[in-house]
Amino acid sequence: MLHAGLDLSRRRLDVCLVDDAGEVVAQIAAAPDADGLRHLAMRVSAARVRAVIESMNGARFVHDTLEELGWEVLIADAQKVKGLAPLACKTDKIDARVLAVLSQRDLVPAIWLPDPTIRRERELARFRLHLVRHRSTLKNRIHATLITFGHPCPVSDLFGHAGRELLDRLQIPDPWRGTVDVSLELIDDLELQIANLTCELKRQGVDHRYIPLLVTAPGFGWINAYTVASEIGDIERFASPAKLVGYTGLCPRVIQSGNTDRRGPISKHGPRYLRWGLFEAAMNACKHPIYAERYQHTKRRLGRQRGPKVAQIELSRKLTEAIWHMLTRNQPFAPAGAGFV
DSSP states (O other): OEEEEEEEOSSOEEEEEEOTTSOEEEEEEEOSSHHHHHHHHHHOOOSOEEEEEESSTTHHHHHHHHHHTTOEEEEEOHHHHHHHSOOSSOOHHHHHHHHHHHHHTTOOOBOOOOOHHHHHHHHHHHHHHHHHHHHHHHHHHHHHHHHHTTOOOOSSOTTSHHHHHHHHHOOOOTTHHHHHHHHHHHHHHHHHHHHHHHHHHHHHTTTOSSHHHHTTSTTOOHHHHHHHHHHHOOGGGOSSHHHHHHHHTOSEEEEEETTEEEEEEEOOOSOHHHHHHHHHHHHHHTTSHHHHHHHHHHHHHHHHHHHHHHHHHHHHHHHHHHHHHHHHHTOOOOOTTOSOO
């Protein structure tokens, strides 16, 4: 069997081929498109090839294309590869060789790759969040413009009916007047696109097995439940609640050496959209009677500066553990024992 290390860049794909004895067979390059990958598969004459590529944008395309051509392809966690093989000299060819050697020694830190259905679910939820963030940026820009020219905002919703009338009456000099008008037009267009995506999410999530369970937990609405469900994928791949919490990146970093044992900030490994969904749920769940006492106790214990942030992270971890039990048992949220002890 040949082991192929693949290093993908914008213009080319560097390939290092290593045999079972660890000897370099060839170092070649190919175009990172469908034709280039087909030509690469034709050039490598071996009954079995296992390729490894680091997780990055475009890695899934390479994975899917080469698997269709008969290769076995693994996607490696880029951070763990760096920990396994730190390099003093780093080039594309060296990176490809490192990946090939890791495959030859069965040390590849492979990541789980979702199927096309889960990928489509994630793309819809992530793009909706992307549009919501653009809308928030435009709204913040309009608020900043009003502050710049000393105009207070006497209405609760600047972008509602009364707020729009106020914006029309305000005397703002050019070019700021033009940027406000264009921003309002973009906000209206984004509102329409977000509404269409929301309808599409609800249509596709009607038969989802996780969403009806997630909405029973404190802090979860329908859209947030769809986002979390798509980011988790298959709950069966997590053997315990701790594994799911570790996947979210909500666990603190651990620095141990000899008698030293320190805890740092959260690792932030795993999908950032999953952490966002859990943070959003925690911000609402902190007011729920089940978790309110626990949340307030953590805030008081850690003080005004660190307390709210740490309490929100701690509550997010508790919700993650509850999610694991709900989805593995196929049962709605059960509040027994959820309060502060």
